[in-house]
Amino acid sequence: MHSKPNFRRRAAAYGVHFFTASGIIPAALAVREIASPECDPRLVFLWLLLATLIDALDGPLARICHVKRFAPNIDGRTIDDLIDYLTFAFIPLLLIWRMEWLPLGTGWTVMLAMAASLLGFAHVHAKDEERGYFRGFPSYWNAFALYAGVFSTLYHPWITAIAMWCLTVLTVLPVWVIYPNLAPQRWRVPILGGALLWTLTMLAILWQYPRPSTTLLLVSLAYPAFYTYASWKCRRSETV
Structure with missing residues (x-):
């Protein structure tokens, strides 16, 4: 039985x-x-x-x-x-x-980001599941790549390159970013709800890709800015 x-x-x-x-x-x-x-x-x-x-x-x-x-x-x-x-x-x-969304001759530098992410994934403290954090930039290169195509097409590949190199360094630094599925209770609804709305804006960008309207692009960037702020604010409240 x-x-x-x-x-x-x-x-x-x-x-x-x-x-x-x-x-x-x-x-x-x-x-x-x-x-x-x-x-x-x-x-x-x-x-x-x-x-x-x-x-x-x-x-x-x-x-x-x-x-x-x-x-x-x-x-x-x-x-x-x-x-x-x-x-x-x-x-x-x-x-x-x-x-070829990076400046001429710099394409190979994606390998530095690949290596940094490999080290980030392998770090013993890559995920703090008890408190709900990732250590370092959590390798959201899939979202970054979508923006890379837009910024390299509408503006200049150097914007993509500089942003990628900065995120590469942040990947291996001891900074802490909210793990959405395990976000602290007070942040969970805005983080997950915002992620859903952000996904819809990304799909809208794909519809116009790689030349979305400026308004749509700015709206889509609101969530990464909020996510960064929430991660900083939440971590800071725990260390004060």
């Missing part, structure tokens, strides 16, 4: 692992598009968005299904970190290089 509920829980737990691993599908399709002769960055961003959606859901599902208890033979964190590195760092940075 007790074996059936236990089997269902184990099946659900392993199902979460397979769901996390399914992120490799949009990752592979994004790389395939990058490698195509006529790369359309909008398709790459849509595949990366799907990977981000999977990443946003697998953590809560893992906690609900108690994967550490019912599927202990697979380390979901390892799967998650590998796919996150590909879809949040390596692939979007590769796209920046492929699309």
Whole structure:
């Protein structure tokens, strides 16, 4: 009588692992598009968005299904970190290089950002899940790459380059940024709700890509500014 509920829980737990691993599908399709002769960055961003959606859901599902208890033979964190590195760092940075959104002769510097993110992911304190923080810039290169295409097209590639180099340094520095899924309670609703609205503005930018209206671009930048402020404010309140 007790074996059936236990089997269902184990099946659900392993199902979460397979769901996390399914992120490799949009990752592979994004790389395939990058490698195509006529790369359309909008398709790459849509595949990366799907990977981000999977990443946003697998953590809560893992906690609900108690994967550490019912599927202990697979380390979901390892799967998650590998796919996150590909879809949040390596692939979007590769796209920046492929699309030549950096000044002539500086494309290779994406490898510095790739290396910094690799060190960031491997740091033993990369995630403070108890308090709800990432250590360093949390390799949101997928979002950065979307802005890189806009700023390099509408303004100048040097804006993209300087911003990328600054974020590369911040990736390995001991700064703390809110982990959205584990944000402190008072910040959770605005952080997650804002992220949803921000995603909609990013989709609107894709519709006009790479030349969105100035108004839409400024509106989309409001959330990263709020997220940065919230991270600073929240961390500061804990250290005062």
